[in-house]
Amino acid sequence: MKQFLFTLLMIPFLAFAQDKGITFEHHSTWDKIKAKAKAENKYIFVDCFTTWCGPCKYMSSTIFPQEEVGNFFNANFVNLKLQMDETKDDNDEVKSWYNEAKRFAIDYAVRAYPTFLIFNPQGELVHRIIGGGEANVFIAKAKEGLNPETQYVTLVKKFEQEPSNAAVAKNMAKAALSAYDQETAQRAIAKYMTLVGPDSLLTTDNIQFLLQGATSSSSPAFLFIKNNKEKVDVLLTNKGVGANEILSNVLNNEFVIPKIRSNQKDIDFVAIKNQIEKEHPGIDMTTALARSKSQYYLVQKNWPAFKDAVNEFVNSKSKNISPAILNDFAWAVFENCDDASCLQAALNWSKTSLENNNNPAFIDTYANLLYKSGDKENAIKWQEKAVERALESEKGAYTATLDKMKRGEQTW
DSSP: OHHHHHHHHHHHHHHHHHTTSOOBOOSOOHHHHHHHHHHHTOEEEEEEEOTTOHHHHHIIIIITTSHHHHHHHHHHEEEEEEEOSOOTTOOHHHHTTHHHHHHHHHHTTOOSSSEEEEEOTTSOEEEEEESOOOHHHHHHHHHHTTOTTTOHHHHHHHHHHOTTOHHHHHHHHHHHHHTTOHHHHHHHHHHHHHHHOHHHHOSHHHHHHHHHHOOSTTSHHHHHHHHTHHHHHHHOSOTTSOHHHHHHHHHHHHHTHHHHHTTOSSOOHHHHHHHHHHHSTTOOOHHHHHHHHHHHHHHHTOHHHHHHHHHHHHHTTOTTOOHHHHHHHHHHHHHHOOOHHHHHHHHHHHHHHTTTOOOHHHHHHHHHHHHHTTOHHHHHHHHHHHHHHSOHHHHHHHHHHHHHHHHTOOOO
């Protein structure tokens, strides 16, 4: 009985707690929502989400229920959640919005998720936000949608009205890139480049700006960087990444990654390299392709080819090869491959990852590789180092591996 009474007492509390977040409209229509917004002189906030989108779920479960988020959005908006995909589990309310969701996708160019659209009290789209964020960051992004000076659609109109204003073009490009509006972004970047001229583009600030716009081999920013590689190298703030690496990564993302993601079999990386370098002379694709080959052969579980690809990547001397990457590559071999040459290569990668590094997880990898390679004595010594350096919460797992090594049992 006490438990039953406690449950009854908790119900009002739970209802109160759930009311702290954003209040979304239910059993309504787009016309009714627009009418309500106009009558209350509020903007409209639309969460365009899908059932499979991880960030969408995070926003709904973690950000939207927060009190500060609810206070801001409920005071300023009429709020709507609009499911953009269709599933067999959809209820009648979701189904009633199917046609509207399709119209939103077309009329408002909803292509990435989550996309958040903000309409003024008259029902006109004024702002868009792509991707979520923590509560304070997300509220700040939404506030931009209430301010005519920062509203995305307002910026587009200003850009169209002031075609000779370089500052407006630059601001437009930055906003468009944030909104995943590549078409507008590239138009604005091209306009800005024309207005300021090639010589004025060669500043640190402008190069950092152009890097954001170098999204394809046909983009104006990409072509400018390609034609000014040496000058760009001098101006880059991250000295570990040069113009060649930037350009080769763009080409790699454009021509190689899609083949890998489509699970294309027997990719001819040599032919790809020759073709890209023929069409883009002066750009060395070695490092970018070696990294992609490593990922490709890892997924394919072709361990001899994986070994060769990683060795090629390591030998390229790329400054973007972190100890964590080397450790991941080495651990993949340890878990999956018995070939002596693969194990030796993985030992070399693992040893390199430990240079100026006492991460117990990396030491554990090295010890396990030594053990699998037959060097039990040194494996135990290194595993003891891993145990010694591990946090108390991790010592148990490392100690268990050490005990297996001492008993001569398999650790993989």
